[in-house]
Amino acid sequence: MKSSMHLRFQRIVAVLVLLTSVSLTAFAQSPKKTAEGKIGSATVSIQYSSPSVKGRTIWGDLVPYDKVWRAGADAATVITTDKDLKVEGKNLPAGSYSLFVIPGKSSWTIIFNSQTGQWGIKKGGEANLDRANDVVTVTVKPVSNAMTESLTYEVDSKGIALVWEKLKVPVKIK
Structure with missing residues (x-):
């Protein structure tokens, strides 16, 4: 028994x-990831949730063109630097920032916002972003890239890049 x-x-x-x-x-479904590297003498890290393509069309569909996006899944993506940087020629003081983007067909707006810790999307699908807290906003050009299933960020001596689906969005940082 x-x-x-x-x-x-x-x-x-x-x-x-x-x-x-x-x-x-x-x-x-969207694991948390961190990309880290050196840009000059600065240590830069990006904390984000990494969604996957899973057979979907990302740009212009899942992530609409011309609307603010939290640059990842779940909570807003956060970028941290321990030293002042120049982002596409604009000064970004050392600190932590939420990273938002406005994807476009031929150019993207990259937004470094001083408010961190917020959830990425409000009810109704709008990004949870108070534009009064924007510290640096720049425009960059996306480039074609090999297929990348999961959203990935890269940090190297030239700056940062968002890589996902068949697109790479480089941001020059010194």
């Missing part, structure tokens, strides 16, 4: 472990 109850208990535990594992996998 004891071994029968013990076996039943083991089966119940195994089923619960399996269900928990499946549930966690289902909710981990």
